[in-house]
Structure formats: structure tokens, C-alpha cells
Amino acid sequence: xxxxxxxxxxxxxxxxxxxxxxxxxxxxxxxxxxxxxxxxxxxxxxxxxxxxxxxxxxxxxxxxxxxxxxxxxxxxxxxxxxxxxxxxxxxxxxxxxxxxxxxxxxxxxxxxxxxxxxxxxxxxxxxxxxxxxxxxxxxxxxxxxxxxxxxxxxxxxxxxxxxxxxxxxxxxxxxxxxxxxxxxxxxxxxxxxxxxxxxxxxxxxxxxxxxxxxxxxxxxxxxxxxxxxxxxxxxxxxxxxxxxxxxxxxxxxxxxxxxxxxxxxxxxxxxxxxxxxxxxxxxxxxxxxxxxxxxxxxxxxxxxxxxxxxxxxxxxxxxxxxxxxxxxxxxxxxxxxxxxxxxxxxxxxxxxx
Amino acid sequence: xxxxxxxxxxxxxxxxxxxxxxxxxxxxxxxxxxxxxxxxxxxxxxxxxxxxxxxxxxxxxxxxxxxxxxxxxxxxxxxxxxxxxxxxxxxxxxxxxxxxxxxxxxxxxxxxxxxxxxxxxxxxxxxxxxxxxxxxxxxxxxxxxxxxxxxxxxxxxxxxxxxxxxxxxxxxxxxxxxxxxxxxxxxxxxxxxxxxxxxxxxxxxxxxxxxxxxxxxxxxxxxxxxxxxxxxxxxxxxxxxxxxxxxxxxxxxxxxxxxxxxxxxxxxxxxxxxxxxxxxxxxxxxxxxxxxxxxxxxxxxxxxxxxxxxxxxxxxxxxxxxxxxxxxxxxxxxxxxxxxxxxxxxxxxxxxx
Numbered sequence: 001x002x003x004x005x006x007x008x009x010x011x012x013x014x015x016x017x018x019x020x021x022x023x024x025x026x027x028x029x030x031x032x033x034x035x036x037x038x039x040x041x042x043x044x045x046x047x048x049x050x051x052x053x054x055x056x057x058x059x060x061x062x063x064x065x066x067x068x069x070x071x072x073x074x075x076x077x078x079x080x081x082x083x084x085x086x087x088x089x090x091x092x093x094x095x096x097x098x099x100x101x102x103x104x105x106x107x108x109x110x111x112x113x114x115x116x117x118x119x120x121x122x123x124x125x126x127x128x129x130x131x132x133x134x135x136x137x138x139x140x141x142x143x144x145x146x147x148x149x150x151x152x153x154x155x156x157x158x159x160x161x162x163x164x165x166x167x168x169x170x171x172x173x174x175x176x177x178x179x180x181x182x183x184x185x186x187x188x189x190x191x192x193x194x195x196x197x198x199x200x201x202x203x204x205x206x207x208x209x210x211x212x213x214x215x216x217x218x219x220x221x222x223x224x225x226x227x228x229x230x231x232x233x234x235x236x237x238x239x240x241x242x243x244x245x246x247x248x249x250x251x252x253x254x255x256x257x258x259x260x261x262x263x264x265x266x267x268x269x270x271x272x273x274x275x276x277x278x279x280x281x282x283x284x285x286x287x288x289x290x291x292x293x294x295x296x297x298x299x300x301x302x303x304x305x306x307x308x309x310x311x312x313x314x315x316x317x318x319x320x321x322x323x324x325x326x327x328x329x330x331x332x333x334x335x336x337x338x339x340x341x342x343x344x345x346x347x348x349x350x351x352x353x
Numbered sequence: 354x355x356x357x358x359x360x361x362x363x364x365x366x367x368x369x370x371x372x373x374x375x376x377x378x379x380x381x382x383x384x385x386x387x388x389x390x391x392x393x394x395x396x397x398x399x400x401x402x403x404x405x406x407x408x409x410x411x412x413x414x415x416x417x418x419x420x421x422x423x424x425x426x427x428x429x430x431x432x433x434x435x436x437x438x439x440x441x442x443x444x445x446x447x448x449x450x451x452x453x454x455x456x457x458x459x460x461x462x463x464x465x466x467x468x469x470x471x472x473x474x475x476x477x478x479x480x481x482x483x484x485x486x487x488x489x490x491x492x493x494x495x496x497x498x499x500x501x502x503x504x505x506x507x508x509x510x511x512x513x514x515x516x517x518x519x520x521x522x523x524x525x526x527x528x529x530x531x532x533x534x535x536x537x538x539x540x541x542x543x544x545x546x547x548x549x550x551x552x553x554x555x556x557x558x559x560x561x562x563x564x565x566x567x568x569x570x571x572x573x574x575x576x577x578x579x580x581x582x583x584x585x586x587x588x589x590x591x592x593x594x595x596x597x598x599x600x601x602x603x604x605x606x607x608x609x610x611x612x613x614x615x616x617x618x619x620x621x622x623x624x625x626x627x628x629x630x631x632x633x634x635x636x637x638x639x640x641x642x643x644x645x646x647x648x649x650x651x652x653x654x655x656x657x658x659x660x661x662x663x664x665x666x667x668x669x670x671x672x673x674x675x676x677x678x679x680x681x682x683x684x685x686x687x688x689x690x691x692x693x694x695x696x697x698x699x700x701x702x703x704x705x706x
Contacts, residue, residue, distance in 0.1 A: 001458055002456035002457075002458055002459075003456050003457035003458060004453075004456065004457070005451060005453075005455060005456065005457055005460070006453075007457070008457060010483055010484065013457065013460065013483055014481075014483050016457065017460055017461065017464045017483075018464075018478065021468070021477075021478050023477045023479075024475055024476075024477055025443045025444070025475065025476075025477050027443050027444070027499065028443065028444055028477040028479055030479075031477060031478065031479040031480065032478070032479065032480050032481070036480070037444065037446065037479035037480040039443075039444060039479070039497065041394055041395050041398050041400055041499060042394050042395015042396060042397070042398065043395060043396070044395070045394050045395065047394055047400070049444070049446060049479065049480060049495070049497065050446075050480065051446045051448050051480060051481060051482055051493070051495055052448070052482050053448035053449070053450050053482045053484055053491065053493050055450045055484065055485070055486045055487065055491065056487070057487040058450070058484065058485050058486060058487060059484070090378045090380050090381065090392075091378070091380070091381055091390065091392060091402070093390065093402060093403075093404045093495060095404050095405070095406035095493055096406070097406050097408045097411070097491065098358060100357075100358075100359075102358060103355035103356055103357065103358065104355075104356035104357070104358055104360070104361060104366065104369065105354055105355060105356060106355075107358070107366065107370055108369075108370065111370045111371075115374070122377055122378065123377075123378075124374075124376045124377055124378050124381040124384060125371065125374050125384065125385070126376075126381055126383075126384040126385065126390035126392070126402065127384065127385050127389070127390040127402060127403065127404060128367075128385070128404060129404055129405050129406045130363055130366055130367050130370075131363065131406055131408065131411065131412070132408070132411050133408045133411060133491075134408065134409070134410040134411060134488065134489065135487065135488050135489075136487065136488075138406065138408065138450065138486075138491045138493075140404070140406050140448055140491075140493035142402070142404055142446060142495040144392065144402065146380065146394060
């Protein structure tokens with residue numbers, strides 16, 4: 001008997017394999033099911049652990065992503081998970097499997113990116129594993145961080161009437177991806193049709209002017225340490241939080257499912273950059289769909305008690321996009337013309353068909 | 354400019370990339386260069402972290418290794434690193450990248466092995482990442498453990514006159530690997546030459562009777578928790594320790610280099626199982642070479658002060674194989690006929706030619 005994994009998808013498979021796992025150690029406070037696991041080895045602090053496995057051809061395309069950016073991004077996606085629990089990252093381990101086409105210089109570039117990301121976030125590289133691969137590059141990073149004991153912010157703490165907040169803006173990384181994919185195709189087509197050396201020399205590099213923000217969001221995402229620090233400064237303890245890696249819709253549904261509640265988010269309040277809007281127009285894509293499902297934003301999505309309304313409005317770079325409701329009301333988007341649409345997780349799922 | 358990675362090898366590359374890394378956080382006690390990193394988040398305990406990345410076709414062969422064994426072994430190789438610091442493992446994270454040929458049932462088998470290993474060692478599975486891969490299977494496991502503050506055993510603590518000890522016996526996992534590879538070839542040859550269905554039906558399964566120990570050592574290695582507990586019970590604090598994954602020679606050289614000392618090990622004292630000896634004879638291989646360089650034993654190699662001589666002789670399953678000397682004497686094997694050979698690291702190095 002062989003059941004295709006695509007029938008379950010990523011979250012279905014994980015749930016299927018791990019649902020019967022029982023935690024045995026008192027040092028394990030929280031296991032599978034959030035951005036990080038939470039461990040307790042001392043009195044004052046809880047430890048956060050998160051890990052990601054990035055595979056060439058699935059998670060990144062070296063045709064346009066330079067090794068240095070890849071190193072930087074690989075760290076950021078993990079740090080983002082630590083911040084998403086309200087914690088501060090402290091260490092990472094880095095494992096790499098390399099095929100023969102990679103050189104020492106490639107690895108130096110990769111490590112330059114790693115180190116830059118670590119310096120910016122005061123994180124130590126404390127170990128790892130470097131080995132070979134039959135094809136392509138595999139990158140596995142584990143990040144470890146800390147949070148004051150009992151202050152880790154889970155996905156399951158949202159309560160009715162809580163306000164839903166999001167940092168930065170959404171959809172730009174996805175538009176950056178679309179742009180890069182389009183230019184890659186154009187480039188390959190030019191190479192295919194060029195018949196003489198002169199024609200090959202004449203192949204133009206794509207012009208990305210006016211699109212810099214989209215590229216930066218795709219190729220050099222920033223984990224939102226600043227937002228965590230600002231929330232602490234403002235004395236705000238979010239009731240639930242996660243980072244947006246698979247798209248706002250998908251993540252909102254995680255929070256609502258785990259918190260056993262519903263939500264209303266308002267289309268007009270979803271923060272979107274001007275370049276994202278222009279690009280969506282150019283590609284004839286629905287802008288709201290891109291912002292809801294695009295993924296790779298690495299912004300923070302969180303809920304705060306309604307009593308913190310005034311405080312949160314003072315926090316720069318955070319936008320209120322809706323509120324939490326009781327479970328029976330479901331999860332819905334309210335459009336500009338006041339129509340209500342059920343939110344669906346159409347975000348990225350590498351194990352779905 | 355492109356320098357082939359093979360010119361540096363695994364340890365050379367890691368050293369090249371990480372030599373200039375400076376640790377920034379007070380919570381980081383020890384970074385790259387041992388079996389684990391050592392972190393400090395509380396008063397009484399230090400935290401150990403280790404990680405491994407296993408790639409199909411490089412680290413395991415699913416032609417003969419069942420998924421359940423692969424799950425078990427993947428955990429053991431990480432737990433072994435925690436024990437190698439004198440600690441107790443508490444949690445693991447498990448990341449998997451799967452190509453389309455894997456089914457839900459394959460993953461269930463893999464998780465059965467994972468869970469069995471975790472139960473036996475009282476370890477919690479606390480998180481991970483499950484994603485897709487273009488080809489084959491990639492497994493990344495991070496293990497977290499604890500050790501009493503200040504009691505982590507590093508590679509760099511061996512002192513002149515210390516006794517060199519090893520648990521269990523060596524070379525069996527390597528002989529198991531040789532046996533499996535031989536039988537795989539025989540099997541494929543039979544399939545190639547079989548012309549009729551009857552001939553195909555007649556292809557015999559290999560007979561492994563009398564070789565069970567070799568297969569078990571290769572396919573179901575056991576991390577030596579028992580030895581750590583026995584050493585604690587006997588009141589012995591090793592001065593240096595690591596686990597034997599790449600071969601005794603290679604690991605001894607790591608300890609001597611990092612401890613700035615030399616060593617003498619005695620061929621006649623190296624513990625070798627009867628089945629290992631028979632198999633080496635049959636394959637016309639040098640037995641001592643297999644025991645020195647075979648790898649994948651996952652036994653513990655450690656040094657103790659000479660004052661603990663009597664105590665260590667009482668510990669079951671541990672054998673004295675030599676002693677530490679001053680650095681200028683180098684690292685040597687004394688053969689049965691009293692000849693002295695310099696020890697060389699000929700162990701497994703996935704990034705060497």
C-alpha cells in the first residue's frame with residue numbers, strides 16, 4: 001500500500017506523523033505546532049528552538065539568487081521564527097550538503113551572507129555539519145533563542161475582540177519572485193534564439209529600476225527584531241503571534257484554528273507597497289490575492305487585547321487589519337465594497353499537488 | 354576563480370569558513386570544533402546542541418536500509434554526539450525533504466524508527482520541518498541535551514599520561530557495510546542475467562546467518578548512554594571525549610591535535626568482535642585497518658587520568674587501548690610485533706576526492 005504524500009500536504013503529513021507524540025521531559029514545555037519549541041532549562045528564561053530545511057530547486061533558484069543573499073536569507077527565515085515567539089535569537093547551527101559544482105568561493109560568499117545576518121541580529125554560529133550531496137544544495141539551519149520565562153507568544157492565545165496587527169507590508173516578496181521568474185524566462189528565450197556571438201553579446205540584462213523594493217523583499221528579507229523591541233518598549237504583550245512565511249490567509253487560519261476563534265480582516269487595511277501594486281497591475285494579477293497568499297513576507301502577524309488599542313496605534317510600522325471574533329463566525333475578509341469572503345489557505349505548500 | 358572543495362575536504366572547508374567567527378553572546382560558551390556547542394542559559398546546567406545532515410546516496414542506501422532503521426539510526430548518530438560531551442539528550446528536531454517517490458507509509462515507518470530511538474533514550478521530538486526535494490531524501494536532525502554546569506567533556510582536555518579508553522568494539526559497522534554492498538552487487542548481477550520469470554523467481558535472498566552482529570552494527574547502531582551513566586556512577590570524569598563516527602584513527606588525531614599531545618595505542622588492545630574478524634578474513638582485508646578507519650561505530654573514545662586506572666578497569670564494556678604522551682612523540686600505533694606506525698586519518702571524508 002502506498003498513499004501519495006500529496007493527498008495530505010505538508011501540515012496534514014506532519015499532523016499525521018506527530019499527533020501521537022507525547023512529551024516526556026519536564027524540560028520540554030511546548031513541542032510541535034508553533035513557530036518554535038519552548039524548552040526550560042533554567043529559572044528565568046525559556047529557550048526557543050526552530051529549524052528549517054531549504055532545498056535547491058524547491059526553496060531557492062541560484063539562477064538569480066546570489067550565494068551571499070542565499071546565506072543571508074537562510075538565516076533570516078529562522079530568526080523570524082524566534083521573533084514570532086516574542087524571543088531574541090542567540091545562536092544558530094548551519095548544515096550544508098553540496099554537490100560538486102560548488103566551489104570554495106561559492107561557500108565563502110554564502111558564509112559572508114550568513115555572517116552579515118548574524119552580526120545584524122547579534123547571533124553566534126555555534127556549529128553545524130558540512131557534507132556532500134548527489135545533486136544540488138541543501139541547507140539546514142537551526143536557531144536557538146531566549147525569552148523571559150512564561151512570555152513566549154504562541155499561536156493559540158488569541159481571544160474574541162483582540163485586534164489583529166501586521167508589521168510592514170505584504171505581497172512584495174511574491175511580486176519580486178514573479179518579476180524574477182519572468183525575466184529569467186525572457187533571458188533564456190534570448191539565449192535560445194541568439195544564433196551568432198554578436199547576438200549573444202547583445203542580450204540585455206533586465207532593467208529592474210523602480211522595482212528595487214520588490215527584489216529586496218524577495219532576495220534580502222529582514223526578520224522583524226525591531227518590532228519585538230518596539231512592542232516590549234510599548235509594554236504590549238501580544239496574545240498570539242506568528243511570522244508570515246506562507247501568506248497572511250494561511251497564517252491567520254493557523255492562529256484562529258489554534259485559538260479556537262474566528263476573525264474579520266479588512267481588505268482596505270492590508271498594507272501594500274506602491275511597487276507591489278504597480279507590479280500586480282502589470283502582471284494582471286489580483287493585488288489582494290497576492291497580499292493574502294503570496295508568502296515569504298517574513299512580517300509578524302499578531303493579536304493584542306483591545307485595551308491596547310491606543311498603545312498599538314503608536315507603534316511605528318504596525319498596522320491594524322481586523323479583529324478576532326467568536327469561532328462560529330468563521331474567518332472572513334471584508335472587501336472594499338463590504339462583501340464578505342471566507343479566508344482560505346492558498347499559500348505555498350511544498351507537499352501539495 | 355573557482356577552487357574545488359575537494360582540495361580542502363570537510364574539516365578543511367569548515368575550518369576555512371569558520372576560523373574568523375567570533376562569539377558575541379555570553380550565553381554561548383563554546384561554538385564550532387567539538388561534538389556539540391555548549392550554551393548557558395541558566396545557573397545549574399549547560400545546554401548541548403548538535404546537528405547532522407544526512408543525504409540519500411551519500412549517507413544511506415535505501416536499497417538495503419529499511420525506513421524504520423533509517424529513522425532509528427538518524428536519531429542515534431545525533432544522540433551519540435550529546436553523550437560524547439558527557440551529557441544527556443532531551444529533545445530533537447527533525448527536518449525532512451522528500452521526493453515524490455516516498456509515500457505516507459514510508460514516512461510512518463521512518464517515524465516508527467525515530468520514535469523507538471527517542472523512547473529508548475527519553476528524548477522528545479519537539480519540532481522540525483517537512484518539505485519536498487527534487488531528488489531523494491534529506492534528513493536533518495538537531496539534538497539538544499544538558500550537562501551539569503562546567504561538566505561538559507571537550508576534545509581538548511587530554512593530558513600526558515592519561516589513559517585512552519574505548520567502549521564496545523570497533524570495525525563491525527564497516528564490515529556490515531562491506532557485506533551489504535557485496536550482496537547488493539550479487540543481487541543486481543543476478544537480476545541482470547536472469548532472462549526468464551523462472552530465473553527471476555529463483556534469485557535467492559542473501560544468507561546473513563552468522564553475520565547478524567555486523568548488520569545490526571551497521572543498520573541499528575546504539576548511542577552509548579549506558580557508558581555515560583556507568584562513568585558517572587563510578588565517579589569518573591573523563592578529561593577528553595568524542596564519539597567514533599569517522600574511525601578511531603581520525604578521532605584520536607582530533608583529540609591529540611586539540612589537546613596538544615601525542616598518543617600510543619596498542620593494536621592488540623583494540624576491541625574487535627569475532628564476526629568482524631571472520632568477515633575481514635573472508636574479504637581479505639586488514640582487520641586492524643578496518644577497526645582503525647572503518648567508521649560508523651558510534652562508540653565513545655575518551656581519556657581518563659591515570660589515577661582512575663583501577664576505577665576504569667571496573668567499568669564493564671570499556672577497554673584501555675593506550676595512553677596520552679607529550680606532543681613531540683606524535684601519534685602512533687604499536688603493532689603486535691612491537692613496530693610503531695604513525696596514525697593517519699583515513700576515515701570517511703565526504704568532501705575529499
